[in-house]
Amino acid sequence: MKRDGHIHTPFCPHGSSDPFELYIEKAIANGFDEITFTEHAPLPANFVDPTPEQDSGMNTAQLHNYFEQLQRLKESYKAQIKINIGLEIDYIVGYEAETRQFLNEYGKLLDDAILSVHFLKHDDEYYCIDFSEDVYLHFAEQVGGIQEMYSQYYDTVQMSIQADLGPFKPKRIGHPTLIHKFQLAHALQIDDKHQIEALFTLMMENGYELDLNSAGLSKPLCKEPYPPLDFVAFAQAIKLPIVFGSDAHTANDLHQHYTMISQKIKL
Template sequence: MKRDGHIHSPYCPHGSSDTFIQYIEKAISYNFTDITFTEHAPLPNNFIDPTPQQDSGMKPEYLMPYLEELKRLQKQYAEDIRIRIGLEVDYIKGYEQETRQFLDTYGHFLDDAILSVHFLQWQDTFVCIDFSPECFIDFSKQVGSVEQVYHLYYDTVLQSIKADLGPYKPKRIGHPSLVHKFQLAHTEKINDDIRLQEVLNVMKQDGYELDVNSAGLSKQYCQEPYPPFAFIKYCHAIELPYVFGSDAHSVGDLHQHYNVILPI
C-alpha cells in the first residue's frame, strides 16, 4: 500500500483552490493506492482564532458539502484508489467538551482523522504556534524563553493524547514536533529529545499512531520532517505505527519528500 494520510483541499481557507480531482489524479499518477483528505475541521464556535485572517479552520457551513463531495468521489474513483474521508481536528486546551460534541456529531462520517496542536495557551490568550517566525519569537518572550515554549508545546500534545474526546477521537497524532518549524529563525538549539521521546512513548502506550509529516522539509526555517529523522527511526525501535503525510495544501505539495521519508 502506498499511502498519503494528510492532505488538504479546496475547502482550506488558507490553502489553494486546487480541486479534489487534481489531487486525486496526481495521486493515481504517482501510484498511490490510499489517500486521506484531512481538511482543518471547523474550530469551536466560542473559540477566537488568533490568526490575523481567522482562517485556521474550515467554515462550519462548508463541512457537509466537503463530506458529501468526498463521498461522491470515493465512489467515482473506487476502482482506481482508496479515498478516505478525514479531518484534521485541533486540540485546544479548555475546549475539550466542544471538540467532543463536534466529534460526536460528525465523527461517524469519517474514515480517518488526525488530532493536532496548533494553538498554545499562555495565561488568558492563545497563539497559533506555526503562524510566523515573528509570532513565535514574540510568544517566546511572553512565556519566558524558546525552551519554555517547547515544554508548553509538548505538555499540550500530551494533554491531547490523554484527553477524553469520545469514541470518535482521532487515533493519529499530527506533526508532534511542529514547535520546530521556526528553529532556524530563533537560532536557539533546544535539546528536546527527552520530551519528544516521551510523547512518542505515550502514543505507543495508549495505542495511537503517528503522522510522519514531510512538510517541515519544505519550510524555510525548519528543514526537517515532523518528527525529525532520528525519531522516525525511534518509532521503528518502539514499534509505533505511523502514516506518511505530505500535509499538502496545494497539488504541487502532494506527496512531497515521500521517497526521502520512507527509506528511514
C-alpha cells in the first residue's frame, strides 16, 4: 500500500495556495492508496511564535473550515483514495496543558496526527530551530555548541513522547532528526547514533510510529531524509512502525523522493 502521511495544505501560512484537489489528484495519479493532510495546528494562544512573520501554525479561526473542506473531500474521493484528516501538533516545553486542552477539543475530529518538535527553549526564550541557518547556529552558540543543541533537541523529543497530552495525543513522531536540517552549515561530525537509537527504542516501547520524512533530501544543508536511511533500517529491526511522509508544502513536492526511498527500503 502506498501511503503519504505528512502533507500540508493551502491553510499553511508559510506554504502555498495549492488547493487540496491538486494534492489529491496527484496522489491518485501516482498510485497512492492513502494520504493524510497534516496542517500545522494553531499554536497555544499564550505562546509567542518567535518566527519573524509568526506564521508557524494556522489560525484557530480557520479550523472549522479546514475540517469541513476535508470532510467533504474525504467523501467525494472515497472510491479513489483514502483521505485522512489530520494535524501536525507542536510539542512545546511548558505548554503541555494548553496542547492537551486543544487536543481534547479537536482530537475527536482527527483520523491521524503527528507530534513534532520545532521549538527549543533557552533562558525563557523559544527558538524555531528549523527556521533558518542563522537561527540554528545562533541557538547552538547560546546553549554551548552544536553537540549541546543536538542533545537538547533529542531530549525534547523524548519529553514529547513521555508527556501527558490526553487521549487524543498523536501517535506518530514527526521528523525525529530535524536537528540535522542545517548540518552542513557547521564543520563538526556529530555522532548522535546512540541518541537516535535510544529515541526509536522509546518510541517502539510506547507504541509510537516513525514519520520517515523525505523533505530533508531537498534541503541544501541537510541532503538526507529525517531520519537517515541507516536509522530506518534500525527502526525496522526493532519493529518500530514507519509511515512515509513527504512533508509537502506545495503540490509539486508531494511524494518527493518516494521512489528513491522505496527502492532502498521496503515501505
